Amino acid sequence: MFEFVNVKYKEIVDLPSFCIEEGKVTTLVGQSGSGKTTILKLLNKMISPTQGKVLFKGKDLKEINSVLHRRNVVMLTQNSAIFPGTIRDNLNIGLMFQEKKEADDEVLKQILKKIMLSKDLDAPVATLSGGEKQRLALGRLLLLNPEVYLLDEPSSALDDETEEIIIKMLIEHVHIYNKTIIMVTHSKNIAEKYSDTIIEVERGRIAGRREVNARHH
Amino acid sequence: MHGIIDLTIFQILLAYIFVLILLAIVKARGIKREKEIIIASLRMTLQLVLVGYILVYIFNNPSPFITVLIIFIMESFAIYTVLKRFSEGLFPAFKRVIVFSMSTGTIACIFYFLFLVVQVSPWYDPQYFIPIAGMLIGNSMTGISLGVKSLLEGMKTQKNLVEEALVLGATPQAATKKIVDDSFDAAIMPTINSMLGMGIVFLPGMMTGQILSGTAPTTAIAYQIAIMLGILGAVALSVFVMLQLGYRTFFNKEDQLFYDLF
Ligand SMILES: Nc1ncnc2c1ncn2[C@@H]1O[C@H](COP(=O)(O)OP(=O)(O)O)[C@@H](O)[C@H]1O
Numbered sequence: 001m002f003e004f005v006n007v008k009y010k011e012i013v014d015l016p017s018f019c020i021e022e023g024k025v026t027t028l029v030g031q032s033g034s035g036k037t038t039i040l041k042l043l044n045k046m047i048s049p050t051q052g053k054v055l056f057k058g059k060d061l062k063e064i065n066s067v068l069h070r071r072n073v074v075m076l077t078q079n080s081a082i083f084p085g086t087i088r089d090n091l092n093i094g095l096m097f098q099e100k101k102e103a104d105d106e107v108l109k110q111i112l113k114k115i116m117l118s119k120d121l122d123a124p125v126a127t128l129s130g131g132e133k134q135r136l137a138l139g140r141l142l143l144l145n146p147e148v149y150l151l152d153e154p155s156s157a158l159d160d161e162t163e164e165i166i167i168k169m170l171i172e173h174v175h176i177y178n179k180t181i182i183m184v185t186h187s188k189n190i191a192e193k194y195s196d197t198i199i200e201v202e203r204g205r206i207a208g209r210r211e212v213n214a215r216h217h
Numbered sequence: 218m219h220g221i222i223d224l225t226i227f228q229i230l231l232a233y234i235f236v237l238i239l240l241a242i243v244k245a246r247g248i249k250r251e252k253e254i255i256i257a258s259l260r261m262t263l264q265l266v267l268v269g270y271i272l273v274y275i276f277n278n279p280s281p282f283i284t285v286l287i288i289f290i291m292e293s294f295a296i297y298t299v300l301k302r303f304s305e306g307l308f309p310a311f312k313r314v315i316v317f318s319m320s321t322g323t324i325a326c327i328f329y330f331l332f333l334v335v336q337v338s339p340w341y342d343p344q345y346f347i348p349i350a351g352m353l354i355g356n357s358m359t360g361i362s363l364g365v366k367s368l369l370e371g372m373k374t375q376k377n378l379v380e381e382a383l384v385l386g387a388t389p390q391a392a393t394k395k396i397v398d399d400s401f402d403a404a405i406m407p408t409i410n411s412m413l414g415m416g417i418v419f420l421p422g423m424m425t426g427q428i429l430s431g432t433a434p435t436t437a438i439a440y441q442i443a444i445m446l447g448i449l450g451a452v453a454l455s456v457f458v459m460l461q462l463g464y465r466t467f468f469n470k471e472d473q474l475f476y477d478l479f
């Protein structure tokens with residue numbers, strides 16, 4: 001689905017060639033500062049390679065409109081920003097940015113259930129904890145129903161138990177709708193248990209790639 | 218209606234008593250500001266005397282060339298003042314936007330005001346052109362400064378929200394809408410506030426000047442109302458153009474934020 005051809009971004013990453021497959025869960029692991037977030041940003045065109053090219057379904061990203069591409073390849077950022085307002089506002093804001101219709105409260109409540117947030121839709125977001133904000137940002141993403149999910153440490157603020165449930169929900173969601181996930185995680189457990197492919201990033205380069213068969217579907 | 222009392226040199230000298238009083242106060246209290254007070258008083262006097270003679274000359278020799286030259290000087294000075302104030306935060310593309318919005322916004326309003334509202338003839342009559350241009354340019358300068366400050370601060374402090382909006386699929390315009398709207402608000406609020414207080418909290422300088430020099434208060438007020446609306450138009454237009462073009466300079470053609478800018 002994605003193909004890197006001799007990509008460099010400044011002095012930060014140097015990726016001669018590698019692919020990311022469609023309909024799979026690909027996990028990037030590596031020390032902080034190794035370039036994982038930079039790789040994700042290359043995938044959704046938040047940045048463009050300073051050398052080489054990134055292909056999406058065989059087409060150079062340069063030739064694809066950035067905004068439309070980001071609506072299809074949506075990213076959960078490392079420290080997702082929550083917008084001032086209520087939980088409903090924050091769930092709907094992605095739809096608004098994508099110029100889509102707001103979701104009904106019924107749909108929003110289902111999302112809250114999925115992300116295990118037992119709060120009122122009208123509750124202000126200011127008092128949410130870090131973990132709750134992270135799940136809210138995830139809910140915002142699910143509503144957008146994109147083809148590809150880029151998840152930058154999606155469970156960094158969650159406790160082990162919640163992490164397990166949320167990631168499991170995500171993977172199931174993605175399989176039912178046949179989507180692609182590319183995520184960054186520091187959790188060995190999550191990486192081993194839910195990935196199809198694990199890519200190890202070291203100082204801006206790919207240090208290893210491993211297919212994992214642990215998951216049965 | 219009484220005539221105008223021409224102030225004699227002696228009468229003006231009497232007014233300098235106020236400076237002496239101020240000097241006495243700061244001296245007595247040990248505030249080290251004597252030098253600044255003296256320089257400010259001297260500069261104020263010299264600059265105004267100079268401008269007075271220049272204006273006498275210009276009024277006696279009206280010429281389109283001189284009028285245009287003066288507008289150009291005022292405009293350049295105003296733009297220079299804004300650019301200098303933000304010298305560190307501005308990148309070249311944004312500087313160009315400031316120059317463009319200041320000049321087009323004010324010039325469009327000046328011409329509209331003089332030709333359609335006041336209907337001056339000849340069009341370059343310096344007696345109208347110069348003070349009106351001065352007021353519109355001066356107020357736009359303040360408005361643009363506030364707008365630029367608010368836009369730069371907004372893009373800096375809310376960069377994470379802008380980035381978040383982009384990754385969710387927002388256009389740069391949608392991602393910066395709140396910052397741009399807040400900046401517009403910040404830029405035009407002083408003008409709106411001064412309209413609210415007009416005539417009650419203070420008499421504006423232009424009107425005071427006209428009344429002192431013998432114009433009927435009703436005429437002075439008619440001018441004041443018109444000029445106030447002209448100022449509102451010039452501030453709003455130049456700030457609007459600045460913001461509409463300005464937010465875009467934070468993004469490249471690929472709708473990516475310039476990370477190196479801030
Ligand atoms: N816009 C940028 N300009 C310059 N350096 C950057 C920029 N973004 C990130 N970096 C640097 O690039 C390196 C990789 O960053 P990042 O991709 O965020 O790593 P990771 O997500 O693996 O922790 C870090 O050293 C970081 O400081």
Ligand SMILES: [Mg+2]
Binds near residue numbers: 152
């Ligand atoms: Mg990172």
